[in-house]
Structures are given as C-alpha cells and as structure tokens.
Amino acid sequence: MRTMIVGASGQLGRTLSQHARSRGHIIIACDRRKLDVSDISQIEKIVEQEEPGCIVNCAAYTAVDKAESEVELAFIVNRDGAKNLAFVCSRNNIPLIHLSTDYVFDGLSEIPCSETDSVNPQNVYGRSKWEGEEAIRQAFGKHIILRISWVFGCYGHNFVKTIRRLAGEREELNVVTDQFGCPSSTQNISFVILRIIDQLFEDSFDHYGTYHYCDGPDTTWFGFANAIVSELRKYEQLKLKQIHPISSAEYQTAAKRPKNSRMDCSLIEANFGIKQYSWEDQLTILIRNMASK
Numbered sequence: 001m002r003t004m005i006v007g008a009s010g011q012l013g014r015t016l017s018q019h020a021r022s023r024g025h026i027i028i029a030c031d032r033r034k035l036d037v038s039d040i041s042q043i044e045k046i047v048e049q050e051e052p053g054c055i056v057n058c059a060a061y062t063a064v065d066k067a068e069s070e071v072e073l074a075f076i077v078n079r080d081g082a083k084n085l086a087f088v089c090s091r092n093n094i095p096l097i098h099l100s101t102d103y104v105f106d107g108l109s110e111i112p113c114s115e116t117d118s119v120n121p122q123n124v125y126g127r128s129k130w131e132g133e134e135a136i137r138q139a140f141g142k143h144i145i146l147r148i149s150w151v152f153g154c155y156g157h158n159f160v161k162t163i164r165r166l167a168g169e170r171e172e173l174n175v176v177t178d179q180f181g182c183p184s185s186t187q188n189i190s191f192v193i194l195r196i197i198d199q200l201f202e203d204s205f206d207h208y209g210t211y212h213y214c215d216g217p218d219t220t221w222f223g224f225a226n227a228i229v230s231e232l233r234k235y236e237q238l239k240l241k242q243i244h245p246i247s248s249a250e251y252q253t254a255a256k257r258p259k260n261s262r263m264d265c266s267l268i269e270a271n272f273g274i275k276q277y278s279w280e281d282q283l284t285i286l287i288r289n290m291a292s293k
Helices: 011-022 040-050 071-092 124-139 159-169 186-200 221-232 266-272 279-291
Strands: 002-006 026-030 054-057 096-101 143-148 172-176 209-212 242-246
Touching: 002 011, 002 040, 011 026, 011 186, 026 040, 040 071, 054 071, 054 186, 071 096, 071 124, 096 124, 096 186, 124 143, 143 186, 159 172, 159 221, 159 279, 172 221, 186 266, 186 279, 209 266, 221 242, 221 279
Parallel strands: 002 026, 002 054, 054 096, 096 143, 143 209, 172 242
Antiparallel strands: none
C-alpha cells in the first residue's frame, strides 16, 4: 500500500509513519516544507507523481489558544487545507482519512457525544476543524473523518511533556478538575488508522463517514496529571510536592474548552471491530521510554 501522510512531522504523523512502515506500507511523508495544504497545485502535483492509494491528513493548526488571535491561519490550515485535499482526492478517487477533534462539541452534554449529536464549537480551533469536516463531506464521499481527543505521545508538544517539565521545576501545580475527557496515545490512534486502512480496500467496504475514537477510561485533566506524576516518580526525582484541583473558572485561557470531551466510540467498534485501547498502558510505556533517554 502506498500511503501518503500529510502532516508527517507532527506528533501523530511521525508515529503513524513509523507504524505504517513496519506494516509494509510505502510511505509518502509530506511535512509542511514538502506540502503546503493551502496550495492545491502542490497537492495535485505530488499526488500525480506519487500515485498514493490512500491519503491520511494529520496536518492541522492545533495551537488552541493562539488560534483566537490567529484566526485566518487556523482556517487556512484546518478548513481550506482539508477542502483542497478532499478535492484532489475526489478527482483521483483516492480515499481520504482526516483527523478531527472533540472540540467541535460544546461540552454541555452529560453523556459521551456520538457522531450524530449536534456540533457547537466554542472556540476558533473547534470552528475551523468543523468547517474542515464539512468541506470534506461536500467535496468527496470516500472519506473517513476520525475525531480524536487529548492526544499525547513521544513527539511534539503535549500535556504529558508539559506536566513532566513543570513537575521538575515547581513544588505545586494547579490543574483543572471539572473538564472530562479521554487521553489518547498517538500509538493507539496509529493502530486505529491502520486497521481502518486495512479494511478500506475490501470489496464489500461501505463504511465511509464520521467516527469517534479515544482511548479509555475517561478522566479529568487533574486525574491525568496525577497519573503522569505517579509514573514519573518511578524513574525521576521531582520537585513537585502537590497538585491542586481547580475549576475552569479559576484557570482562564484565551480559548474556551468544553467541560465534557468524552466521546461515544460504539460506532467505530460496530463498523470496524475497533475497541478502545488503554491510555494508561501507553502512558506507562511512554514515560519509561522518556526516562531511559
């Protein structure tokens, strides 16, 4: 399988590229230097040259707070880039897997959100990702839009790395305890994407559409931070003495966050046989690997 990964230098793109190669995929890795998703002519040229069998779009503007002041850039990448990729995929009949986010929801539901629930993004990042989803739906039917949440891994910037740094610098931390969601490892998300790709080219495949995937179990940012610190203490001497639970109101950010980011993953299990992996297992592995370097 010739698999083109857009955003291949990001935290998910790098992990996915590694796992795909280990599974025998020929990877066409496109980072921002090789492919600007806002330039449709670049996309057309690379697709014509490389002839991928499948395209996975991991490219995204993900600086949630900065997006509030960099609105145009967020929409250029998250909406227009997605639209351009879908248009080229449509012209060449290439299935597109696109990564989206739990932030398309407002977080007011008391139960996990399903794919059929109404969206109501509360920040620029969420709106730009939602409009990217809509652009894909309108442009090309052979797509999988995969909404993921609270992503962490060994590459890039993420909550695990931030907590590790702060735990080595400070004696006390304040972490929000009234936002609920599911951390999701780039390792596990990569496994999910590859399982989807395996099924895309079966003769009977008819499961294009929008899906939710996140690791389990659900927790809060406070709970996640405590789990990270607990693992870190097995390998490192930390300056941190205590983590204080605080409310969202006590931790003001430029972008509003949903209070409930939990997502119902039953549809992806029903259509692809994919069950939720454990973020706790991957956190243990990640921190052990980080400590050994």
